[in-house]
Amino acid sequence: MRLRVRHPQGVLTVEDLTPEQSVESLCKAIESLIGLSSEKWVQVSGGFPPKPITDRNISLQSAGIKNGDALNVTLVDPPPSLRNVMPVSTSSSPAIAVRDGFLVQRVMDDDNSCLFRSIGYVLERDSSTMVHALRQVVAQAIQDDPETYLDVLLGQPRSKYIEWIKKDTSWGGAIELSIFSKHYNVEIVSVDVQTGRMDRFGEGAFSERVFILYSGIHYDALALSPMENCSNEFDETRFPASNDDSLLLAAQELASVLRRDHKYTDVANFSLKCENCQTGLVGEKDAQAHAMSTGHTNFVEYT
Numbered sequence: 001m002r003l004r005v006r007h008p009q010g011v012l013t014v015e016d017l018t019p020e021q022s023v024e025s026l027c028k029a030i031e032s033l034i035g036l037s038s039e040k041w042v043q044v045s046g047g048f049p050p051k052p053i054t055d056r057n058i059s060l061q062s063a064g065i066k067n068g069d070a071l072n073v074t075l076v077d078p079p080p081s082l083r084n085v086m087p088v089s090t091s092s093s094p095a096i097a098v099r100d101g102f103l104v105q106r107v108m109d110d111d112n113s114c115l116f117r118s119i120g121y122v123l124e125r126d127s128s129t130m131v132h133a134l135r136q137v138v139a140q141a142i143q144d145d146p147e148t149y150l151d152v153l154l155g156q157p158r159s160k161y162i163e164w165i166k167k168d169t170s171w172g173g174a175i176e177l178s179i180f181s182k183h184y185n186v187e188i189v190s191v192d193v194q195t196g197r198m199d200r201f202g203e204g205a206f207s208e209r210v211f212i213l214y215s216g217i218h219y220d221a222l223a224l225s226p227m228e229n230c231s232n233e234f235d236e237t238r239f240p241a242s243n244d245d246s247l248l249l250a251a252q253e254l255a256s257v258l259r260r261d262h263k264y265t266d267v268a269n270f271s272l273k274c275e276n277c278q279t280g281l282v283g284e285k286d287a288q289a290h291a292m293s294t295g296h297t298n299f300v301e302y303t
Helices: 023-034 114-124 131-144 158-165 174-184 246-260 283-294
Strands: 003-007 010-014 041-046 070-076 086-088 095-098 101-106 187-192 198-201 208-214 219-225 271-274 280-282 299-301
Touching: 003 023, 010 023, 023 041, 095 246, 101 246, 114 131, 114 174, 114 208, 114 219, 131 158, 131 174, 174 187, 174 198, 187 246, 198 246, 208 246, 219 246, 271 283, 280 283
Parallel strands: 003 070, 187 208
Antiparallel strands: 003 010, 041 070, 086 095, 095 101, 101 219, 187 198, 208 219, 271 280, 271 299
16 A cells, blocks of 8 residues: 655655554654654544544444545544553563563473464463363363354365364464353454554453464463563563553564564465475465375475
8 A cells, every 4th residue: 555644743654554464564654764753643534524533443444444545644642541551661571560570481492382372471471381271162162052163164174174273283273262252251462563453352352351462373371560671580471451552562663573574474465385385385374285185294385
């Protein structure tokens, strides 16, 4: 998309965004181009007459923004919930300061079970021994609800998917997160590093909320730590699903820091090679289709 933006200092052009990216991504791009300090907040208005777009989490498409649109920007004070949210640089993973400590990334093993490890960590504070049990939770949920988990949703016969997800080499995704949300009665917020998008499983249905981070081909856990470089012994991972958006904003800011450092994989276009048969593949869909048809699960990324 190519967008023309009028702001207090002049006019600029924002490029390389897609309709699926969030309004937050657009705001961050504008802030970067005009060199905006953290003391001010970009307010985007679109349409005619221009109307403020207040929900920064929706996609550009949902906001009615199209390629070639002219947008207006004003600079306003940030909302109260964001005034105490600030990035803190560290020598390892980023930490985002919030009212009660620091929101931090807890890196999971890169072994095809990272989603299950992340969920085990944020829900049970166990990233190791829970993996097998969590796979069984998914298998049982799909077995017990054939009306919801149709073959077309799973991408293969239900019985085959059930056996596939039990394997340590099988990746998890949105289907599994939806199941865990219902099983644990908790909202699961998955924050996408590349786009800043937040996928919220069980949104509005439960009283508690947990956070995980998705970087294209890997999941990590997010936790609240009392200090910036503190042992995970003191981590807090379950939070009230209240109207306080400070942790949601902090999670997006952490993803933004990682995005600026290109700590993600473009799953639609990255190049993979199957280590089992040396087949070259492009993108996550190719890899998943290859895995389903051959049973091969050893992939490496190459440039």
